[in-house]
Amino acid sequence: MTPEQKATFEAFSKYDFDNDTRFQSGVSSLMNRYKKESIDSDDILERAQWFYYTKFVEPFDLDAFREWKAKKEADVDQEQKRFTFQELVEMIETGKEIPGIKQIPNTLNEGTPSQPKLNVRRKPWESVTE
Numbered sequence: 001m002t003p004e005q006k007a008t009f010e011a012f013s014k015y016d017f018d019n020d021t022r023f024q025s026g027v028s029s030l031m032n033r034y035k036k037e038s039i040d041s042d043d044i045l046e047r048a049q050w051f052y053y054t055k056f057v058e059p060f061d062l063d064a065f066r067e068w069k070a071k072k073e074a075d076v077d078q079e080q081k082r083f084t085f086q087e088l089v090e091m092i093e094t095g096k097e098i099p100g101i102k103q104i105p106n107t108l109n110e111g112t113p114s115q116p117k118l119n120v121r122r123k124p125w126e127s128v129t130e
Helices: 003-014 021-035 041-056 062-080 085-094
Strands: none
Touching: 003 041, 003 062, 021 041, 041 062
């Protein structure tokens, strides 16, 4: 997905269809016509919004928008998912990755250690003459 498509999808998602009088005048008759039939009103509304937006603002592919929207919702659901203690225990036992936990590699620093530049500090019981 290109950044332009993402920007278009974001703009479409945030467009204020409720206060657009030209859109509202046309959609009310459309919704009344399909209200009597057993058709998903959310789908009809989304298609009407898409048609209006592509005609008067900016054209885009509805199927690509739906894929982006589904992925975005899945990402939000995954981020907000809280696990029970038992679910966490099962994830740890089976070796599954726990979302939101940063994986730190189990290796040591492979660089060469630096040489000390300061003298070792004397302990109080060590004499100054030693």
